[in-house]
Amino acid sequence: MSYKIYDGAKIINRDNLTIGHNSQIDDFVFFNCGEESVLGSFVHIASFCSIIGGGKLYMDDFSGLSAGCRIITGSDDFLGGGLTNPTVPDKYTNVKKSTVRIGKHVILGANVTVLPGVTIGEGAAVGAGALVRKDLEPWIIYVGLDCKPLKARPSDKMLSLEKQLLADLGIDLESIQ
Template identity: 80%
Template sequence: MTFKIYDDAKIINRDKLKIGHKSQIDDFVFFNCGEESVLGDFVHIASFCSIIGGGKFYMDHFSGLSAGCRIITGSDDFSGKALTNPTVPSKYTSVKKSTVRIGKHAILGTNVTVLPGVTIGEGAAVGAGALVRKDLEPWTIYVGPDCKPLKSRPSSTILALEKELLDELGLSLKMLEFMNKE
């Protein structure tokens, strides 16, 4: 397996990270691997992205985060029933950890923010600056700050190109089981 993590990427809890073949994490990424983080094959995380929150994070094969994306896998309880922020001992806080899943061939544009508990379906594309607060359907293009569906994204060309590439390289992708966990 070959992958690339650039020298100026900051990876916290690296022992919780599994990273696939030909995947890449660029310089200036901040990645808190939390409870568990799995990146499939041919995954790209661009500069200035952050993955935080302490929960679980999964990216399936051929998915990508464009520059400046924010993935949040957990959050303090802001209701007033607990203290907040990471400087406070955990017995006085109430951090809810969650899971974020990004499906195969999904792509997030520059400065997209994904909130805890969201699943982004296979082949979904999210335009720059969107706030993703709920699950996204497969093979759909979403745009705008409120992440509204625009139109379907055809899968046939992408899947044919995937097959051509894998055949050329003599590879087969092992199915990742994390999309159906929990």
């Protein structure tokens, strides 16, 4: 398997991380791999991103996080079900861990925040600065702070280019994952 994690990236719970072929984690990324984190092939996590919360993260092939994205896989209970602070022993807190799923060919623009439990459908694109609080449909472009759908994103060209790239590189992703 070939992938690149730059020396300036901080990876916590690295034993819980699986990375596919030709993926990259840039300098200045903070990544708490939590319970489980699986990055597919050709996945990119840009500088100044953070993945926190202690839950699970799944990023499918050809997905990417632009600079400054925040992926949150768990959160304190803000309704008073426990104390809220990472310095407090677990038995006094009520941290809710969940799963964030980022589909194949998804791109998140700079400084997008994804909250716990969200699934982003294949091919979705999210514009800079959006807050993703709920699941997103496949092959739609979303924009604005409240992540509103803008228009469909064409899949045929991207999927064709994917096949061409893999053929040119002689890579069968099914056989290496």
